Amino acid sequence: MDVATPASDLAVIGLGYVGLPLAHEATRAGLTVTGLDLSEAVVDGLNAGRSHIDDLSDTDIERMREAGFAATTDASRLAGASTIVICVPTPLSAEGGPDLGAVTSAAASIAAHLTPGTLVVLESTTYPGTTEEVVRPILEESGLIAGADFHLAFSPERIDPGNPSFGVANTPKVVGGLTEECGRRAAAFYNRFVEQVVRARGTREAEMAKLLENTYRHVNIALVNEMAVFCQELGVDLWDSIACAATKPFGFQAFYPGPGVGGHCIPIDPNYLSYKVKTLGYPFRFVELAQEINARMPAYVAQRAQELLNDTGLALSRSRVLLLGVTYKAGIADQRESPARPVARKLAAKGADLTYHDPYVAEWSLNGTQVPRALDLEQALAEADLTILLTDHPDYRPKLLAEHARLLLDTRGVMRRLPPNSPDRAHSTTSPIEREGIEVL
Numbered sequence: 373m374d375v376a377t378p379a380s381d382l383a384v385i386g387l388g389y390v391g392l393p394l395a396h397e398a399t400r401a402g403l404t405v406t407g408l409d410l411s412e413a414v415v416d417g418l419n420a421g422r423s424h425i426d427d428l429s430d431t432d433i434e435r436m437r438e439a440g441f442a443a444t445t446d447a448s449r450l451a452g453a454s455t456i457v458i459c460v461p462t463p464l465s466a467e468g469g470p471d472l473g474a475v476t477s478a479a480a481s482i483a484a485h486l487t488p489g490t491l492v493v494l495e496s497t498t499y500p501g502t503t504e505e506v507v508r509p510i511l512e513e514s515g516l517i518a519g520a521d522f523h524l525a526f527s528p529e530r531i532d533p534g535n536p537s538f539g540v541a542n543t544p545k546v547v548g549g550l551t552e553e554c555g556r557r558a559a560a561f562y563n564r565f566v567e568q569v570v571r572a573r574g575t576r577e578a579e580m581a582k583l584l585e586n587t588y589r590h591v592n593i594a595l596v597n598e599m600a601v602f603c604q605e606l607g608v609d610l611w612d613s614i615a616c617a618a619t620k621p622f623g624f625q626a627f628y629p630g631p632g633v634g635g636h637c638i639p640i641d642p643n644y645l646s647y648k649v650k651t652l653g654y655p656f657r658f659v660e661l662a663q664e665i666n667a668r669m670p671a672y673v674a675q676r677a678q679e680l681l682n683d684t685g686l687a688l689s690r691s692r693v694l695l696l697g698v699t700y701k702a703g704i705a706d707q708r709e710s711p712a713r714p715v716a717r718k719l720a721a722k723g724a725d726l727t728y729h730d731p732y733v734a735e736w737s738l739n740g741t742q743v744p745r746a747l748d749l750e751q752a753l754a755e756a757d758l759t760i761l762l763t764d765h766p767d768y769r770p771k772l773l774a775e776h777a778r779l780l781l782d783t784r785g786v787m788r789r790l791p792p793n794s795p796d797r798a799h800s801t802t803s804p805i806e807r808e809g810i811e812v813l
Contacts, residue, residue, distance in 0.1 A: 379452030380406040385478045390529040391459030397540040399439040401565035407443040418443040426704040451485040457493045469647035479510035486514040491523040499648035503575040519551040525558035526575040528582030534704035544568040548578030586641040592627040594662035600629035611788035631783040632669040632711025634700025639709045674718035689723030694756035697763020698730045705732035712762045753777045783813040
């Protein structure tokens with residue numbers, strides 16, 4: 373149920389992986405914060421002191437409540453808030469661009485309760501021009517004019533779920549205002565709880581900065597994924613090559629191959645930019661090619677799995693396959709766009725008998741059918757004809773895998789062979805492990 377709260381310093385719309393950490397950091401800085409979400413389950417849970425995201429514990433939520441935080445489904449609570457930040461999801465639409473339904477709905481809710489002097493900030497990832505061309509007209513249906521009667525800005529979220537080193541407070545915050553005064557006001561707001569605020573020239577530059585960051589990663593991940601395919605044919609240990617290249621103190625940043633790309637950002641955000649560029653009559657070939665390469669990695673993993681089994685005289689259609697990790701990254705429960713699902717679909721389509729193990733996911737289904745969950749990891753490794761490591765959770769220690777897995781395909785480089793003086797040992801503190809029946813993607 374909703375909890376009554378007076379007008380607040382900050383109202384956050386969307387209490388997921390972006391909005392809730394923002395609200396948390398603002399309350400720690402002494403701001404009074406109201407959170408708005410459409411989900412009654414989320415609101416009830418937060419008001420009862422329960423967290424639904426990896427990065428915040430129940431204790432964190434309880435401390436937020438003690439500091440005056442309250443969650444609600446009632447949009448009228450937006451009235452009188454000094455600052456309103458939109459942190460709603462922007463999934464891909466059928467046309468390949470962002471589905472702005474949640475953004476426009478949030479803007480309409482704000483317009484119904486907007487008061488003079490309010491700062492409105494969009495943090496949801498989208499294409500350049502959204503703040504000015506989509507959000508602004510909806511807000512101005514209130515009769516107030518952006519830049520004159522209220523302030524409007526865009527500030528891209530930079531949340532990295534599960535990152536123990538960087539959070540809202542110590543990750544530089546990019547801010548772009550509709551006007552110079554809008555930018556100044558937005559920067560002053562974030563300066564209250566973020567260590568460094570970076571001013572962009574305007575909303576479009578701030579919107580583009582987010583897409584540039586993720587397109588850069590998307591393209592470079594595609595590069596090493598494609599290299600992984602032909603390096604296997606050439607007999608080249610790509611992981612060793614990356615470790616060697618990473619010793620160069622300038623001009624190189626290490627990226628690593630994997631079974632695909634997951635999360636909300638990398639497989640999704642670059643498509644927003646590609647969609648916008650297409651409206652200008654141009655193809656964005658880098659993004660389109662990167663998407664093609666990364667999207668075919670699950671099929672390549674399934675192919676490698678079949679080849680490994682064939683080499684031992686087994687058919688995939690009659691084999692027990694254990695999938696290790698079904699989340700999109702290590703150490704968290706987030707399954708958004710996880711490559712584990714398309715990998716599993718490929719394997720199931722070829723008749724594999726699937727089991728999964730993931731310490732963060734209690735239930736996992738494929739095509740509407742529950743996949744059996746292994747509870748005893750050592751036993752599951754010993755019983756599986758093939759184990760495929762898809763997510764490098766801390767539980768999956770190299771020594772454990774080497775001792776108990778009969779046949780292992782490591783798509784995350786946990787078992788990779790490293791030269792003794794490799795600087796990449798910091799990325800994986802394991803000793804080099806070589807054993808028949810272990811292959812690295």
